[in-house]
Amino acid sequence: MKLAKLFALLAAVLPTTLALSAPARAGTITVKGSDTMVILGQRWAEEYMKKNPSTSIQVTGGGSGTGISALINGTTDICQASRAMKPAEKEKLRDRYATTGVEIPVAKDGLAIYVNTSNPLTEISMEQLKGIYTGKIQNWKEIGGPDGKITLYSRENSSGTYVFFKEHVLENADFSPRAQSMPGTAAVVNAVSKEKFAIGYGGAAYAKGIKILKVKKDANSKAIEPTEATVKDNSYPLSRPLFFYVRNRPSGDIKSFVDWVLSGEGQGLAQKVGYYPIN
Amino acid sequence: MKTALTLPAAALALSLAHASASAQTAAPPPPPPPPAPAAEATPGDVSGSAAPAEDNSANAAPLPPPAPAGETSGPTIEDRVTTLESKNEGFAESYSATQAIVESLNKLKFGGYVQGRYQWDDKSNYGVDNNNTLRELNRFYVRRGRLKATYAGKNAEMVLQIDAIDNQNRSGGPVANVATVKDAEATFVDTWTPFNLRLTAGKFKVPFSYDLLQSDDLAEMPERVSAIGALFPGDRDTGLRLRGGYNLARGLDFTVTLAYVNGTGDTAPENNSKKDFFARAVFDIDLGFASWVVAGAGQFGQELKNGSSATAGGRPATYYNVDRRRFEADTQLYIDVPAIGGASLRYEYIWANDEPSASGVLPADPCGKQKSAGWYATYVQNVGEHLGGVFRVDAWDPYTSAPTGCVVANIPAGEPALAKAVSNAAKDHVTTLGGGLLIYPSNNFRFSFIYEHPIEQTAAKVANDRFTAQLQARF
Numbered sequence: 001m002k003l004a005k006l007f008a009l010l011a012a013v014l015p016t017t018l019a020l021s022a023p024a025r026a027g028t029i030t031v032k033g034s035d036t037m038v039i040l041g042q043r044w045a046e047e048y049m050k051k052n053p054s055t056s057i058q059v060t061g062g063g064s065g066t067g068i069s070a071l072i073n074g075t076t077d078i079c080q081a082s083r084a085m086k087p088a089e090k091e092k093l094r095d096r097y098a099t100t101g102v103e104i105p106v107a108k109d110g111l112a113i114y115v116n117t118s119n120p121l122t123e124i125s126m127e128q129l130k131g132i133y134t135g136k137i138q139n140w141k142e143i144g145g146p147d148g149k150i151t152l153y154s155r156e157n158s159s160g161t162y163v164f165f166k167e168h169v170l171e172n173a174d175f176s177p178r179a180q181s182m183p184g185t186a187a188v189v190n191a192v193s194k195e196k197f198a199i200g201y202g203g204a205a206y207a208k209g210i211k212i213l214k215v216k217k218d219a220n221s222k223a224i225e226p227t228e229a230t231v232k233d234n235s236y237p238l239s240r241p242l243f244f245y246v247r248n249r250p251s252g253d254i255k256s257f258v259d260w261v262l263s264g265e266g267q268g269l270a271q272k273v274g275y276y277p278i279n
Numbered sequence: 280m281k282t283a284l285t286l287p288a289a290a291l292a293l294s295l296a297h298a299s300a301s302a303q304t305a306a307p308p309p310p311p312p313p314p315a316p317a318a319e320a321t322p323g324d325v326s327g328s329a330a331p332a333e334d335n336s337a338n339a340a341p342l343p344p345p346a347p348a349g350e351t352s353g354p355t356i357e358d359r360v361t362t363l364e365s366k367n368e369g370f371a372e373s374y375s376a377t378q379a380i381v382e383s384l385n386k387l388k389f390g391g392y393v394q395g396r397y398q399w400d401d402k403s404n405y406g407v408d409n410n411n412t413l414r415e416l417n418r419f420y421v422r423r424g425r426l427k428a429t430y431a432g433k434n435a436e437m438v439l440q441i442d443a444i445d446n447q448n449r450s451g452g453p454v455a456n457v458a459t460v461k462d463a464e465a466t467f468v469d470t471w472t473p474f475n476l477r478l479t480a481g482k483f484k485v486p487f488s489y490d491l492l493q494s495d496d497l498a499e500m501p502e503r504v505s506a507i508g509a510l511f512p513g514d515r516d517t518g519l520r521l522r523g524g525y526n527l528a529r530g531l532d533f534t535v536t537l538a539y540v541n542g543t544g545d546t547a548p549e550n551n552s553k554k555d556f557f558a559r560a561v562f563d564i565d566l567g568f569a570s571w572v573v574a575g576a577g578q579f580g581q582e583l584k585n586g587s588s589a590t591a592g593g594r595p596a597t598y599y600n601v602d603r604r605r606f607e608a609d610t611q612l613y614i615d616v617p618a619i620g621g622a623s624l625r626y627e628y629i630w631a632n633d634e635p636s637a638s639g640v641l642p643a644d645p646c647g648k649q650k651s652a653g654w655y656a657t658y659v660q661n662v663g664e665h666l667g668g669v670f671r672v673d674a675w676d677p678y679t680s681a682p683t684g685c686v687v688a689n690i691p692a693g694e695p696a697l698a699k700a701v702s703n704a705a706k707d708h709v710t711t712l713g714g715g716l717l718i719y720p721s722n723n724f725r726f727s728f729i730y731e732h733p734i735e736q737t738a739a740k741v742a743n744d745r746f747t748a749q750l751q752a753r754f
Contacts, residue, residue, distance in 0.1 A: 075722070094623075098614075098621030098623040098659055098660075099615045099620075172473075
């Protein structure tokens with residue numbers, strides 16, 4: 001041919017394919033994932049863009065699972081996640097990009113237990129919480145509350161909050177079939193605020209118009225309220241880190257944004273929104 | 280008279296009712312219309328100042344008459360809130376119903392990909408031309424056209440994957456077969472133990488070798504390594520598979536896969552009562568700056584072969600058993616090269632031993648022995664997220680040594696391939712160097728341009744280089 005024709009063929013094809021694979025418009029960062037983090041992500045983005053007008057950052061929710069899938073599919077630059085990536089997800093990322101991704105803890109959160117403001121209970125143990133959400137405990141009076149059938153609100157299974165709750169509270173047991181899936185934390189808060197005997201869970205930052213219960217590790221432990229101190233030192237039983245995931249070591253605009261998020265300014269903003277700094 | 284007595288009473292009652300209604304629901308007088316705006320200076324005004332605002336009060340729109348007493352002017356706020364609440368409840372009901380449908384549909388996923396290729400091959404599959412020279416083969420063909428359906432329920436999963444490309448298109452040969460089922464799996468998923476056990480019945484890839492298990496749409500090179508192509512044509516078998524894993528420590532995951540299969544491969548039906556057993560163990564280590572996988576697998580089975588005719592050397596003419604032992608060890612290292620992109624380095628060594636056993640009164644056939652070995656090393660370097668390069672060394676020795684005790688002359692005329700293979704045993708090693716460019720315009724598309732150069736052990740070199748250009752689209 002042989003080699004001459006081959007090179008001619010490559011020369012004809014390569015420019016087109018290289019042009020088609022030109023990277024996305026510089027200065028644009030997409031952030032997708034956790035609904036728990038979406039408000040925080042939007043606030044970070046707004047503040048960063050004020051200081052860096054040439055950078056455009058688009059933040060959307062959908063759940064940690066959705067964000068991780070988008071990271072694997074290449075449709076987002078940064079994934080926000082309220083849970084760690086699973087081994088199977090890391091494997092998919094590795095198969096495609098030869099990297100397991102970079103995990104960057106960016107804030108801390110206390111997963112709060114929401115009840116209606118009229119509920120007289122002030123604390124709950126992890127075992128009671130598990131009993132309620134697995135369906136073993138069905139009436140508030142069984143744990144010293146009012147006589148009322150408990151209405152359960154949960155999250156969809158693409159939610160990192162759902163996964164965290166299932167692993168850390170239910171110890172991987174199944175949710176009760178009576179648990180109603182809500183599309184986001186705000187929806188859970190809204191539902192709990194309207195129903196006297198409801199219970200839900202979500203980020204502490206969303207807790208407006210409802211009451212948060214203190215949580216104790218077991219019946220003999222002290223009940224702990226989610227505050228900055230108890231979340232940072234992990235004495236609150238449902239403390240959790242919140243993550244950014246990127247495919248490769250951050251560089252360029254992404255690195256600048258991540259560096260700013262981890263700076264004093266970015267962490268201070270996280271505190272204002274209702275989360276806790278990572279350091 | 281009755282009428283005379285009730286009329287005043289009725290009038291009184293009516294007037295009292297009106298008064299009561301008026302007191303309760305007297306509509307507030309409508310607000311007066313807004314005043315007309317002051318006139319602005321017109322371009323023709325030579326006075327130099329805006330004309331004084333006209334007194335339009337005489338021409339103002341008359342006030343609407345007050346609403347009759349007792350009549351409201353529209354729905355009250357309570358009515359509107361009630362209406363909105365009803366609508367909201369309706370939306371909530373519809374949403375619940377829709378959510379239930381979406382959740383069940385969300386468990387069913389479809390995916391697939393098509394690999395269209397142009398291939399140039401130094402070696403022709405179609406004989407020689409008029410000058411008795413091997414014809415160069417170049418062709419367009421579709422290597423794979425896969426459609427995959429996956430259902431993931433709570434304790435059950437289902438996978439069905441077909442290859443919709445007939446054999447004529449796939450290999451370019453003259454025989455066209457129907458599209459084939461590649462995977463058909465019914466899996467029971469354990470959600471009670473910490474081992475994430477999965478029991479599968481059906482047709483699946485045998486758990487042996489990283490190269491075999493790598494998904495076809497992610498493989499950088501056009502075809503599997505020579506060892507896998509020779510030992511496991513079709514990659515798959517039918518039987519039972521049990522997989523489980525455990526996180527041994529932070530950053531250390533362990534997975535074991537066991538399979539019990541027919542042993543006849545992808546398309547041949549089972550022809551004996553013997554089954555093949557596979558076992559593969561994988562350690563996945565997160566080093567922080569890199570990811571490292573170390574694995575190994577073994578196959579233990581027996582194949583039933585058919586001798587073509589008895590020979591003076593005692594080679595059986597009827598079916599005889601061949602014990603199969605295959606082992607492999609593989610490792611992959613994934614590292615993020617700063618400022619360039621992800622890189623992976625993979626190495627695997629495969630060893631196979633086929634040993635015929637005695638069949639009834641006939642001794643084992645020495646010519647049925649085959650010891651093979653192969654290895655490969657692959658380096659993939661991504662440059663950003665849209666470009667990549669791959670380089671592979673693929674070595675395969677079908678006979679590491681001539682089978683001891685085998686007399687080539689005793690091999691029947693009906694088995695020329697075996698006779699040739701045994702005769703060439705000492706010089707059949709082939710090392711193929713291959714590599715090329717990978718381009719990813721998006722995550723759903725990949726262009727690849729791969730050149731391969733086999734280096735034969737024989738003194739007579741064969742012109743059998745290959746160039747493959749492929750466009751793959753997947754969803």
